Amino acid sequence: MRLLMMTIFIMTILVQADRHVHADSDVWIIEIDESKDTVVELIERDYPFIEILYTYDTLLQAVAVQGDERHIEQLHQEDWVQTYSKAVNYSAPEISNTQSPTTFPDYHEESFPYTGKGVKIGVIDTGIDYNHPDLEQNYQGGFDAVDFDGDPMETTAEEGMPTNHGTHVAGIIAADGDIRGVAPDAEIYAYRALGPGGAGTSAQVLAALEQAVKDGMDIINLSLGADVNSPDYPMAEAVNQAFDLGALIVAANGNSGPEDWTVAAPATAEKAISVGAAYTEVEQPFFEVFQHDPIAIRQIPYSEPWNLTQSYPLEHITSLDDLTSSIHDRIVVVSKQNNQYAEIINQIYEQGAKATIIYSDEEEDDPNTWDWVPSPFPVAYMTMEEAEMLLDNETWVSTIYETDENNIASFSARGPVTSDWTIKPDITAPGVDILSTVPDGYASFQGTSMAAPYVSGVLALLKEQDSNASPQILKERLLTATSPFEQDATPSTQGGGFIEVDQLLEKNYRIENQALNFGMIDDSDLDSTHTITINNEDSEPLTVTWQVPKRKTGLSWNLPLTTTLEGFSQHSFEIAINFQQKLLKKGVHEGYLSLKLNGDEKNLPYLFIHDTADYPRITGLEIETPPFDTEELRLKLYVADDLKALTIKLFDDQLISQSTLIEEQNISQGSFEKSLDKDDFESGIYEAVIEVFDGEETYYQTKEIMIP
Structure with a gap:
């Protein structure tokens, strides 16, 4: 589910056909190896029940078509069809921590002579509430790659699970009202690639990116990501091409830290400006534990701030089945087991808990699943060892706060990039407790999704200062104005360092x-x-x-x-x-x-x-049901380097071996796919144990996957 909700960003755009679109039929993206004009002619001649919605010709060669599945199934047999994917929306929990504060930060430095005036910034995201009073003057238009129209409004409750992420991102860049963004006079364009619940498909993101390039955006913000640590994943390649066509590309580094090798496409792209999240000063919460050191409270990125000021009773449950109505105003400590974060958060919140601590075996947990799991109340993560220490010594807990300065956010994804072994992120920027616009108000979020638009706004100031500067020169000026924190943080953690906005225009x-x-x-x-x-x-x-x-x-x-x-x-x-x-x-x-x-x-x-390092040999592992096929499954993954052998076994929640997914020999670096017989596997969530042999050593990885 994480990969479907993710956000792989990149390119494409399109020319709309004059044919009528039926809302009740399916949309497909067909990559082609013939010219788009030839393909359009063939479809119009031979497939009268299929409508052409768009053609892609800037960042890839493809067409978007709409029709009933039985007609699309006939089309996908054509020789000129390379790949095909169905444009499907996937739900995500609602971000409902909207608030209306009485005081606001001003991201723009008043001493700056520039405000981003005349600079065009495309926000590829969930859309924008362009009626928000802080954004309506700067909003200039856009495109909706979810509904295929010119109205990139955030998803409303009437349309499905509402969203607010894109509006928050846009406000950081260019709000001009009660909140002022980094570049309050920049022109904002919205490209809605993620639909209800903040989810979308690669087809939608590709369409949004390509349209943004065609519309002549100076800067494109991609607060999105995919679970592939590779510089040549197709999404990363597309970002590089967009940069070559004249657009500065700013990509969030991801929220899957603090482990190394967690940066993912498109932030892995060579020419993208990859942004990690940091802070200059925060109040870090800790739990006091009798006769032990305090335990740090590590929040998931999209939860309400942990600002509890009194003692609360602990309620320990090992299963969601143990939930009762008696947990009101308690801090619930729960074992993750094989549950999804979203499932845990929703059920505990509905029972009235004050906050929750989710714990699991540190080696088994995959922090990537924090992405796109917003929470309307405080949620934090602990290792099993920390949770046991807390529960063995306390029945009530008090939160203490210590000031922490100049540090990297724990959730900020780290590099390096596999295959080409390069440093990412390029830069770090403010990404913790960032207040910005959301539909009908304001809210504080944290994540590299918040750090990236800060950098996009700064680039708008540079672009206004020198409107003729190339994307490469502006990127170099930005990265020149960085400085590492005075700590042990490595380049894989912070790149060139924290952005020094006060020195930016004086270098x-x-x-x-x-x-x-x-x-x-x-x-x-x-x-x-x-x-x-x-x-x-x-x-x-x-x-x-x-x-x-x-x-x-x-x-x-x-x-x-x-x-x-x-x-x-x-x-x-x-x-x-x-x-x-x-x-x-x-x-x-x-x-x-x-x-x-x-x-x-x-x-x-x-x-x-x-010689070698403990990098993930396999990334992007997922299993899906192929189109038009009820008997097979399709396994996809990315191989960071050539392998002599690959074995993937599935285990249930009791860590009992269930089956062998694949056993392969001599796999080359790059994308790998394999068809599986659906009858050989039962649907459900499994722990996949990945064993790889590179000819000299054997390495192991684990990952939670779902068999559809």
């Missing part, structure tokens, strides 16, 4: 290729090099001085000499890293390389992998 230099991605090295490599280019954008000379990093076992640096750049000039610097293979540990090596530019310190993130 008189720009760094090209500042992320030092050395890739994977093996035992035969003695050194690796990386070249950056520094542009002096001022008339005064710029002196560049390199600082020798702290010594690390097994590697040494060969750094450039101090160099002075004349006014309005550029210079390329080659940075070399030397390896002492006998001393160098295997795994991920990362950190920052410091230099000074006229005394201004800048830290360049670097990363390389020696």
Whole structure:
């Protein structure tokens, strides 16, 4: 369900046909290997009961068609059909924590001479409440890829499960009323790709992205994601193409942290600006536990803030079947078991609980399932060990609060990216307890979905400052104005660091290729090099001085000499890293390389992998029912690197082996699909144990999956 609700973002757009559309028939996206004009002619000639809704020709070659399934089934047999997918909506819990505060933050710095005026920003999301008083002046139009019309309004209660995510994102960018966004004069365009409950299909997101590119958006915000850690997943490829066509692409890094390797497409795309969530100051809640250290309360991203100020009784249940009406105003501690987060949250909230703590075995839990699980009351997660400690020592709990400054949000997804071993996110921005617009009011949310639009707004200020600058130059200026937090956070956690908005417009230099991605090295490599280019954008000379990093076992640096750049000039610097293979540990090596530019310190993130690392060999595992087929299942996954063997076994909630899903030999890197006999598997939720062998070592992963 997570993958269906997700949000894989990217491209496409379209020319609407003049034919009438029947609302009660199905919509399909057909990728083709013939020209769209030829395909349109063939469909109109040979398939009178199928209507062509749109053609895609910018980011992919495809057509969107509508008709009864029996007629579509005939069409999909054509030789020119490459892939086909049904445009289906999937429900998600309602975000109902709307509030009407009396004071509001002002994201825009009043000292800035720019407000984003004249800059076009496309928000690909759940739509926008363009009647909101803080947005109605800046809203300029858009497209609805869910209903296939020009009205990208958020889903209302009359249409299904209401949404508010896109309105919240838009307000962070360009609200201009009681709340002022980062770029309050920017032009906002809405591209509704996610329907009722905040869910959608790849076809809808592709259509939205392609339309945004065709409409000439300067900046496109994608607070969405898919469960594939790969730089060449089709969605990531499409984002790169959109960038090449002139649009700055800002992508949320995802909320599946704090584990490494959790960043997912399209934030994995090379040319996307991938954004993690951070904060400068928050009040971190903890539980006091008798004779033990306090336990941190780690909230799921879309729940009400944990701001409890008095003691509450604990109510422990091991199963949702144990719920009673006596839990009113209690904090419920519940075992996740094989339940979905949404199911747990809804049932406990309906019984009147004050808050809930969901716990599970840390190795078995998959934080990715937090995505798109909004909650109208406080919800947090604990490991089984933490929950046992709490329950063994307390019957009532009090929340204490400690101020935490300059840190990465625990939910913010981490890098690196598999296959090309690059640093993501590129940057971090405010993403915790962000107040913004929602239909009929205002609300505070947290997530990388909130950090990405902050960056989109900042880019609008840069675009207004220099309207002729290319997307690449604007991206470089943005990333040059970042600084790592003064802590142990790594490049895989924060990229270049936190955005320094106060210095953004004053930087008189720009760094090209500042992320030092050395890739994977093996035992035969003695050194690796990386070249950056520094542009002096001022008339005064710029002196560049390199600082020798702290010594690390097994590697040494060969750094450039101090160099002075004349006014309005550029210079390329080659940075070399030397390896002492006998001393160098295997795994991920990362950190920052410091230099000074006229005394201004800048830290360049670097990363390389020696021989191997504990990265996920398999991502994006899902099982679906193919169109027109009631007897088969289709297994899909993405392989990060070539494998000698792959075995996936299914276990029930008692961890008893149920069946073997697949056993395959010699699988190449990239997408992998396999048809399965539906009769061999019972429907339900299982724990999939994935065993991979790369020719030298065997690795294991686990993932919760659903057999439809």
